[in-house]
Amino acid sequence: MSNNESVYNANSIEKYWQEIWEKEKCFQTNSVDGNKNYYVLEMFPYPSGRIHMGHVRVYTLGDVLARYKRCCGYNVLHPMGWDAFGMPAENAAFENNIHPRDWTKKNIKNMKEQLKSMGISYDWSKEISTCDPEYIKQQQKIFIKFFKAKLLYKKEAWANWDPVENTVLANEQVIDGKGWRSGVKIERKLLNQWFLSITKFSDELLQDLHLLKNWPENVKTMQKNWIGKSSGAEISFFLEAKCNNIEDFKGPLVVFTTRPDTIYGASFLALAPDHQLSTILSKTSKDIKKFITKWEETFSNEETLEKSQKEGIFTGLFAVHPFTKKSIPVYIANYVLSSYGTGAIFGVPAHDERDYIFAERYKLPIIQVVNSYSNQEIKLPYVGAGKMVNSDFLNNLDSSLAKEAIIKKLENMKAGSRKVKYRIRDWCASRQRYWGCPIPIIYREDGKIMPVDENELPVLLPDDIDFSKKKGNPLDNHPSWKYTTCKETGLNAIRETDTLDTFFDSSWYFIRFADPSHKDPINKEVADNWCPVHQYVGGIEHAVLHLLYARFFTKALSSLEDISFNEPFNGLFCQGMVCHKTYQDSKKNWIYPEEVRRENNKLYHKDTGDSVTELRSVKMSKSKKNIVDPVNIIKKYGADTARFFMLSDSPPERKLEWTSSGIDGSNKYLIKIWNFFKKLKLSEVSFYEDYDYKQEKNNNLVEKTHLYIDKITKSLDNFQYNVAVAQIRELSNVFLSYEASNEDSEGLIAIKFSLTKWIILISPMIPHLAEELWKILGYEKTLVTSQKWPKANLNYIKNTNAKIVVQINGKKKLVLDIPKNLNKKQTQELLMKREDVKTLIGNRDIKKTFVVPNKIFSLVI
């Protein structure tokens, strides 16, 4: 108990109230039917062992919302868990000879303690960890269900290989050609991998973005670009008769184009080096084989790929142009991608930059078929729209109309058809790592691939694993684990030794939270009751990773009727990064902020005295050492100060600059508030809920309170937490100027009324101090946490005057007090009678007037 102390001791106050909340089960949620449910979720953390400032920010934001909604009468679900699988645990095992499970469990314990010290209002009874056997079991059931529904398949494909993590990665995990965690250049390998059929939902994933009204536009745009829909046509090109003796290749060569209108400009065809026909041809031609081998080497290395020129090799084949019947040479070209469209294109040098370069190099014809609308000469290649030329029946058509015309013609001729293609690829979800969810599949000796029998679930990881070998898949290297038998037939079998991408784990955890101990993966009724998540909060770095995968899972589960909702997150909020200035010593080594000493505006190293350079502020990161440890901050100032600072300085979606003066400022403010409350003696003063205060003297305080209830509520509703903080300070600046000892009993009631409301308003932000103040104010028997959110009665704002601005020709000239709520005519009549207005006008003629009641009187002279 702390309120007997004479200084603000945040640590003891915070510990005290955290225990009370836990004892009273304030934040436990029971599933209740009805529409007053509200599900707030922040992206669950990877248990690295220590919270960082980014965590403090996102969890504070989520908690303000959860506590606010609870006060507003919502039945709030606010759970927390652990994204517990992943590489760092395995790395720790290599380095420190500790089992990943033990390492992870220890980290969870530490981080849970740290999170609890922040006073976040989680329902810890719903805690889940993705490495729990129960979660693994339920997830394996989902895997098998997807497998049976053909939403999962295994295939050999070029995969992104991370040479540091020794595993494949999904396309979404490759950023700028580098591994998203390791940061090293990704290699390409031809491997047999498990894929999730995310492309089956390409169109739905794209279309339903429109339904996500409460998502940030930039995230939606990123997903839209990632899905990358383009519409055009597939066109069949027949090879000339003399070329038709190629074994294993039947039928026409099909190309995809978004510009079928330019077909009369086609002067060559080009195949991807790994196109089926290229592979066939390489068997009989040494030169082609050489070309493809060279390409494979370049292709596996992103860096040289970027610099590589457009090259190709003539195949010796010719195709027939479907309209002109001319023969067109077929090339293999290194810039054609097998993974997009059909892996083959027709080259139109006049209207495509790449084709233009290629044609120049190999002296291929450049035929212009689109001209500018004005018929002026244009520079080739010209990729824009225009008027068709040199195109037979298309001539003079607008290129967009030509596109439609040619598709119709192709369809009539049965030489092609309208096609829509997507950039998005299926999700490669297997990983050659130990610390992940085992894939519940066995390979039977007769060659059959089968899911593990449901009675055998969960398939758990073996404990006795040798981490001393750095190469290879640890599960695959285990002496016995993978050997098993088929329970049905008794045949020998080998287990799948790959584990699942951790993004699989996080693609459905938010649904599991609804009923985390249910016997099946999803309790449909309860999940439907809570989901979609009303407000999800997390970092934008997951725009095309987790957020896309979770949307896909939701659609997949919905298609299997496991849930009735179609999108996982109704509202999404992406908080900004926490940044800090960076510092370097004279040798350009990064140094920690706390090692820097400031003297006469110059910076020195605290210990060595070396001069220090201050560099720009960037996201806090270990490598640049510009980090501030939240655990130390909470120890020094308390969680409330840290939370308050996180909310005050920047809008939540923008970057937040961490400064020591900022955190100090927040702390000073809380101390000032605490001191103010401590010297009050208001516990005996009371007021009725419908308290109506009329006395002239303290009108200001009651009015302002109502006004600010309204303002603060609106700011919270709009996620403008920094504005809400400013308004909270404004209201407190009003009451801090009151000397309670000078007030009569009516005045004391007004003060108590104002303070009571103010504490509730601030309670989502600094919950511990709010409880303490609540108690000091005399409400020992209740918790501010379970109070109703105040309602502003705007009738109380009976300010009888309005400040009206008098403008002449749009320039402000006077600000006048006049009675409030006069209509336009009354306002003008009143103002025109006033001497100051008459003086202003002088003897000039008034041409026109405008009145905005209570705001503006504008004169045109």
Added chain:
RNA sequence: GCCCACUUGGCGGAAUAGGUAGACGCAAGGGACUUAAAAUCCCUUGUCCGUAAGGACGUCCCGGUUCGAGUCCGGGAGUGGGCACCA
């Protein structure tokens, strides 16, 4: 190259719907208290002119719409982010 977002004092940022630009805070300067310092409290603080009253200018730049533009429209610059041989 394509797409998106942003640009307001020394700094972080406010500004319903086009209607007093700079709320709230940080930093800075001055003052009070103190033997002194810290802490606290009070005052000043967009720029320029003026002793002052007051005036002029001012939301990245240029132009437009309007009685009135930080806000709307057209053009341009800069910063940040996403995608990138996607046919």
